[in-house]
Amino acid sequence: MNEDLKLGTILLVFCCFLWFYAIPYHIKGFLPALFPRSLTLAMLIPCIILLLSGFASRKSAQTRPEQKTPKAVKLRALSIVPIMAVYICFIDIIGFYVTTALFIFIFLLFFGARKPVALIIFPIALPIVVYLIIGKTLHFPFPQGILF
Amino acid sequence: MLEQILSGMFMVLSPENLIWAAAGVTFGMILGSIPGLTDNMGIVLFLPFTFYLGPVAGIAMLMGLTKGGNFGGSIPAILFNIPGTPQAMVTTLDGYPLTQQGKGGKALKQALFSSVVADAGSDLILIFLAAPVAMVALKIGPPEYTSIIFFSLIVISVAASEFPVRGVIAVILGLLLGTVGMDPEFGSTRLIFNTIDLADGFHIMPMVIGMLAFSEVLLQFEKELLKRWHKKMSEKKPGKEGPPEPSIADHHLSWAEFKKTLPTIFRSTGIGASIGIIPGIGTTVGSYLSYIMAKQRSRHPEKFGKGSLEGVAAAEAGNNAVNGPNLIPLVTLGIPGNLAAALILGGFMIKGLIPGPTFMQTNGDMLYALFIILLLSNIFTLLIGSFYIKHVKNVTAIPKPYLFTGIIVFSVIGSYVNYASVFDVFVMLGFAILGYVLTKFKINLPTVIVAFFLGPMLETKLRQALKISGNDATVFFTEPISLGFLVLTAVAVFFLVRRRNIPKG
Numbered sequence: 001m002n003e004d005l006k007l008g009t010i011l012l013v014f015c016c017f018l019w020f021y022a023i024p025y026h027i028k029g030f031l032p033a034l035f036p037r038s039l040t041l042a043m044l045i046p047c048i049i050l051l052l053s054g055f056a057s058r059k060s061a062q063t064r065p066e067q068k069t070p071k072a073v074k075l076r077a078l079s080i081v082p083i084m085a086v087y088i089c090f091i092d093i094i095g096f097y098v099t100t101a102l103f104i105f106i107f108l109l110f111f112g113a114r115k116p117v118a119l120i121i122f123p124i125a126l127p128i129v130v131y132l133i134i135g136k137t138l139h140f141p142f143p144q145g146i147l148f
Numbered sequence: 149m150l151e152q153i154l155s156g157m158f159m160v161l162s163p164e165n166l167i168w169a170a171a172g173v174t175f176g177m178i179l180g181s182i183p184g185l186t187d188n189m190g191i192v193l194f195l196p197f198t199f200y201l202g203p204v205a206g207i208a209m210l211m212g213l214t215k216g217g218n219f220g221g222s223i224p225a226i227l228f229n230i231p232g233t234p235q236a237m238v239t240t241l242d243g244y245p246l247t248q249q250g251k252g253g254k255a256l257k258q259a260l261f262s263s264v265v266a267d268a269g270s271d272l273i274l275i276f277l278a279a280p281v282a283m284v285a286l287k288i289g290p291p292e293y294t295s296i297i298f299f300s301l302i303v304i305s306v307a308a309s310e311f312p313v314r315g316v317i318a319v320i321l322g323l324l325l326g327t328v329g330m331d332p333e334f335g336s337t338r339l340i341f342n343t344i345d346l347a348d349g350f351h352i353m354p355m356v357i358g359m360l361a362f363s364e365v366l367l368q369f370e371k372e373l374l375k376r377w378h379k380k381m382s383e384k385k386p387g388k389e390g391p392p393e394p395s396i397a398d399h400h401l402s403w404a405e406f407k408k409t410l411p412t413i414f415r416s417t418g419i420g421a422s423i424g425i426i427p428g429i430g431t432t433v434g435s436y437l438s439y440i441m442a443k444q445r446s447r448h449p450e451k452f453g454k455g456s457l458e459g460v461a462a463a464e465a466g467n468n469a470v471n472g473p474n475l476i477p478l479v480t481l482g483i484p485g486n487l488a489a490a491l492i493l494g495g496f497m498i499k500g501l502i503p504g505p506t507f508m509q510t511n512g513d514m515l516y517a518l519f520i521i522l523l524l525s526n527i528f529t530l531l532i533g534s535f536y537i538k539h540v541k542n543v544t545a546i547p548k549p550y551l552f553t554g555i556i557v558f559s560v561i562g563s564y565v566n567y568a569s570v571f572d573v574f575v576m577l578g579f580a581i582l583g584y585v586l587t588k589f590k591i592n593l594p595t596v597i598v599a600f601f602l603g604p605m606l607e608t609k610l611r612q613a614l615k616i617s618g619n620d621a622t623v624f625f626t627e628p629i630s631l632g633f634l635v636l637t638a639v640a641v642f643f644l645v646r647r648r649n650i651p652k653g
Binding site for chain 1: 339374376547577
C-alpha cells in the first residue's frame with residue numbers, strides 16, 4: 001500500500017469515527033456539533049483526493065522499490081514511548097528526583113551512551129540542576145512522590 | 149502615543165528584563181545551532197517557564213528566544229550543510245561551500261550581520277505599520293474577521309506544506325483539535341470522552357512540546373539508529389562519529405566585504421518584509437525570492453552556489469526580514485502569521501494578554517514595550533552572536549544521547565509545571581506520537597499548531613457573523629473587505645501553486 005492510500009484510509013476511518021461515534025455521542029446539541037461536523041466533511045475532500053491518487057499511482061509504486069526505514073529501527077525508536085509512559089507514571093508516585101535520575105540512566109543507555117563516568121554523573125547532576133533552577137529559583141511545582 | 153512609548157520604555161529598561169532577553173537570545177542561539185534541532189525548539193522548551201516571570205520579562209525572554217533561534221538556525225546550515233528549517237536550505241547554498249573553502253567563520257559573520265540588519269529593519273516596519281493597521285482592524289466586524297482567518301489558513305496550508313493536499317489536512321486536523329473542550333458559546337463540553345482534564349481543551353504547552361520537541365527526539369533518534377543500521381549493513385570500517393569537522397578558520401569579514409553586500413541586504417529586507425505582512429507565506433518564500441533576486445542583480449551571478457557572501461546575505465536577510473511584519477496580524481488582529489507568532493501568542497495567553505484590535509488601546513504600553521524589546525534583542529543577538537561564533541564548535545559537538553535525554557527531561561517538566569498535572573505530561577507524550585506519525589506522512593506540524601490556535605477564533609467569528617446576518621451566508625460576499633480577502637485567497641492560492649512548478653535557483 002503506498003503512502004497516499006495509507007493516509008487516505010486512516011483519514012477515512014478517522015472521519016467515520018468522528019461522524020458516527022465521537023460527534024453524536026460526545027457532543028450534545030446541534031449547534032455545538034455543527035463546526036466539528038463541517039470539519040469532518042471538509043476532511044473527506046483531501047481524503048478522497050489521496051485515495052484516488054493512491055489508487056492511480058499504485059501500479060507505478062509497485063514497480064519502483066521504495067527506500068523505507070526498516071521496521072526494527074522504527075520499533076526501537078518508538079520503544080522510548082512505553083519507557084516514557086512508565087517514567088511518567090512513576091514520577092508522581094515515587095517523586096521527581098529519584099525517578100528522573102533512574103530514567104536518565106536508562107535513556108542514556110538506550111540512546112547509546114557508554115562512558116561510565118558520564119553515565120553516573122549526568123543522571124545525578126541533571127535532575128539537581130533542573131530542580132534548583134526550575135523548582136527553587138523559579139518556584140514551579142514539582143511532582144511530589146513518596147521519595148524526593 | 150508618546151506617553152505609551154515612554155511608559156513601554158520604562159517597563160523594559162530594568163536589569164531583570166534585559167537579563168531575561170539576553171538569556172533568551174543565548175538559549176535560542178544554542179538550541180538553534182545544534183544540528184538536527186529546529187529553531188523553534190528553544191521557544192517551545194522555555195515557553196512554560198516564562199509563566200513565572202513578569203509579563204515584560206516573559207515576553208522579553210520569548211522575543212530573545214525567537215531572535216537567537218533565527219540566527220542559531222543558520223549555523224548548522226553553514227557549518228554542516230544541515231538545514232534545520234526550510235528557509236535555512238537557501239543559506240546552505242552558499243554558506244556550506246564557504247565552510248568547505250575554510251571560510252566558515254566569515255560566512256557565519258555575514259549571516260549574523262545580515263540577520264541583525266534585516267531583523268532590525270523589519271522590526272521598524274512593524275512599529276510603523278502596527279498603529280495604522282490596528283486603526284483599520286478596529287472597524288473590522290465578524291464577517292471580515294472570518295474571511296481574514298480563512299485567508300490565513302488557506303495560505304498557510306498551501307505555502308507551508310510541500311504538498312497542498314497535506315497542508316489542507318494539517319489545517320483541518322488543527323481546527324478539529326481546537327474543538328476539544330468547552331464550546332465557546334454554549335459552554336457544553338465537546339469530544340472530551342468523559343475525561344474531566346480535557347474540559348478546558350488541550351493545554352497549549354503539552355501540545356506544542358509534544359509535537360515539536362519530543363516528536364523531534366523520536367525522529368532524530370530514529371535517524372541515528374538508521375545511520376548505525378546502514379553502517380552495519382554496508383560492513384564498512386566504522387569512521388569517526390558525528391558530522392564532518394567544519395572549517396571556520398577564516399573568521400575575518402572586512403568592512404569592504406560587508407559593504408558590498410549592503411544593497412543586497414536592504415533589497416532582501418524589503419522583499420522579506422513585504423512577504424511577512426501576509427500571514428502564512430513566511431520565511432521560506434522570503435529567503436528564496438531574495439536569493440533569486442540577488443542572483444539576478446549581482447555582478448557575479450556565477451559565484452552563487454559556490455560560496456558567495458551575497459548569497460548568504462540575501463538568504464539570511466530575506467528570511468529574517470519576514471519576522472517583524474509577521475507579527476502585524478498577531479498584534480493587530482490576534483491572528484498568528486506563523487509558528488513563531490503562534491508560540492508568542494501562547495506566551496501572551498499565559499500572561500492573560502489577548503492580542504487583537506483593541507490591544508493597542510488597552511495595552512498600548514505593553515505593545516510598545518514589546519517593540520522596544522524586539523529592537524534591543526537585535527543588539528543582544530549581535531553581541532552574543534559575535535562571541536558565540538567563536539565557540540560554536542564546542543556546543544554543536546554535544547553527544548546526541550545527552551542532548552536527547554536533556555530534551556526529554558525538559559519536555560516532561562515543561563508540560564507539568566503550568567497546571568501541576570501529570571495528565572498533561574501524558575498529553576505531551578500523545579502529541580509526540582501524533583507528531584511522529586504526521587511527520588512520516590509529510591504533514592506539516594507548525595500548520596497544525598497554527599490552525600489549532602486559530603480554530604476557536606474562527607468558530608466564534610463565524611457564528612457571530614451568521615448571527616448578525618440572520619444566518620445568511622452571503623454576508624461573506626456582500627461585505628467588501630470580506631469579499632476582498634476571499635478574492636485574495638483565490639489569487640494567493642493560484643500564485644502559490646504556480647510557484648511550485650517554477651524550478652528553483
